[in-house]
Amino acid sequence: MKRALPDGWDVEVEFATNGQEALDIVRAGNAEVLFLDLTMPVLDGYDTLEIIHKEDLPVMVIVVSGDIQPEARERVKKMGAIDFIKKPVDQSKAQQVLLEYGLITGDA
Amino acid sequence: MSETLPPISLTEDERDCYQEITNVAMGQAADRLARLLNVYVILPIPNVNVIEINEFQMTLKAIDDTSSVSAVCQGFIGAGIAGEALLIFNDSSFADIATLLDYQGELDQHGELEVLMDVANVLNGACIQGIGEQLDIDFNQTHPMVLGQHCKISDLINSQEAKWQRTLAIEINYTIEDKNVNCDLLLLFTEDSVRHMNRLISFLLDD
Numbered sequence: 216m217k218r219a220l221p222d223g224w225d226v227e228v229e230f231a232t233n234g235q236e237a238l239d240i241v242r243a244g245n246a247e248v249l250f251l252d253l254t255m256p257v258l259d260g261y262d263t264l265e266i267i268h269k270e271d272l273p274v275m276v277i278v279v280s281g282d283i284q285p286e287a288r289e290r291v292k293k294m295g296a297i298d299f300i301k302k303p304v305d306q307s308k309a310q311q312v313l314l315e316y317g318l319i320t321g322d323a
Numbered sequence: 324m325s326e327t328l329p330p331i332s333l334t335e336d337e338r339d340c341y342q343e344i345t346n347v348a349m350g351q352a353a354d355r356l357a358r359l360l361n362v363y364v365i366l367p368i369p370n371v372n373v374i375e376i377n378e379f380q381m382t383l384k385a386i387d388d389t390s391s392v393s394a395v396c397q398g399f400i401g402a403g404i405a406g407e408a409l410l411i412f413n414d415s416s417f418a419d420i421a422t423l424l425d426y427q428g429e430l431d432q433h434g435e436l437e438v439l440m441d442v443a444n445v446l447n448g449a450c451i452q453g454i455g456e457q458l459d460i461d462f463n464q465t466h467p468m469v470l471g472q473h474c475k476i477s478d479l480i481n482s483q484e485a486k487w488q489r490t491l492a493i494e495i496n497y498t499i500e501d502k503n504v505n506c507d508l509l510l511l512f513t514e515d516s517v518r519h520m521n522r523l524i525s526f527l528l529d530d
Contacts, residue, residue: 254346254368281350286363302347303457 216250216279219304221319234258238266241274248318251296253280253287261294268295277312279304330489331373331517338371340524341493345369348453349495349508355449356442356497360423363500370494373517379492390414393435393472394479395443398465399451403519404458406512408447412439414473416504423502432472443467446497446508454510458523491517 217228229245231237235258240246249267253260264276278291281302288299298312313319333341346369353364391414396407417435424441428434448464455462470479493510512520 254366256368281347282366283350283354284357284363286357302343302350 216304219306219309221306221310221313224313224319232256234260234263234266237263238272241267241272244273246274248313249274249276250279250300251276253278253282253291261290264291264294264296275316275318328514328518331491331514331521333371333373333491333521336528337521337524340528341371341491342369344454344457344524345371345450345493345495345510347457348450349497351453352446352449352508353497355445359445360420360499362423362502365498365500367496367498370492372492372494373489374492375489388476390476391473392476392479393439393474394470395439395447395467396470397443397447397451397467399462400465401455401462402460404460404462404512404516406510406516408451409470409479409507409509409511410439410443410447410467411476411479411507411509412442413505416506419499419502419504423499423504435472436469439469440467442506446506450495450508450510458520489514491520 217230220226220228226248229240231240233255234251237246237249237251238258241249251260251263255263258266260278260280264278266272267274267276276291276296277298277300278288278296279300279302280287283301291299297316300308300312310319314321346366349366349369353366356362357364392411393414394409394411396409398407399405414435417430417438420442421430421434421438424438426434426438428437430438444467447467451462451464491512495508495510496505497508498505
């Protein structure tokens with residue numbers, strides 16, 4: 216996933232191995248954007264998303280998953296994810312999403 | 324040749340990599356099944372392990388040995404990699420899956436076999452091709468073969484024992500939301516294949 220991020224994007228990247236770790240980082244106020252997988256141990260992506268939504272945590276969630284069933288995409292969007300990127304992540308798709316939400320500028 | 328080589332094993336990075344490759348492939352397979360049956364398939368975290376055949380039964384997390392199961396296997400081969408895909412169906416799944424497939428015939432042993440083959444064609448094929456695509460390998464698949472109907476897992480394994488010593492086993496447990504459908508897709512790779520695949524994925528891990 217990290218490889219798919221735009222070159223020269225001036226951000227700090229932190230990694231979480233499951234949803235709980237991701238929530239810890241988000242709650243600490245250390246994340247503006249969260250790339251969230253769905254199939255994870257401890258706390259999966261759906262549950263993570265639900266907690267973020269319930270607690271109204273200030274983070275933009277982009278789901279990144281191998282679960283390409285149309286249903287998965289619809290569900291996470293309903294749960295507040297701003298977009299869905301399917302695995303394996305295509306760099307231009309990731310850029311397009313970030314561009315669309317103004318997270319990067321065209322000349323980044 | 325293989326007796327002079329050390330037994331196969333996986334580093335943590337390699338295991339993660341196989342898990343990620345499987346994750347993508349099983350998602351593609353689930354999508355095919357979901358569209359065919361008009362359902363939502365719940366995806367698990369795939370189990371990736373190098374195992375001895377005598378541990379095989381223990382590694383099957385999803386289906387316990389008391390359940391009655393039916394299974395088909397299907398070989399695949401390409402570019403120095405060979406393995407078997409085993410689809411193990413919990414027998415209690417047949418009623419629901421037959422309804423979802425709109426199967427009109429009587430659900431006797433023959434009917435169940437037809438249903439099993441239909442699902443195996445979708446899941447095995449998509450999963451094997453999905454893994455192949457990511458490793459840039461075009462796998463050829465053999466025809467699916469029935470391993471057994473209404474038997475226990477241990478019976479399935481015993482009949483296969485001679486062929487396998489140590490193997491890379493990838494287990495994917497598919498369930499369907501709100502339905503009583505539970506099946507296990509197992510991908511088993513020969514030792515030489517694993518050595519070769521470890522070289523292939525080292526390129527993915529490198530950059």
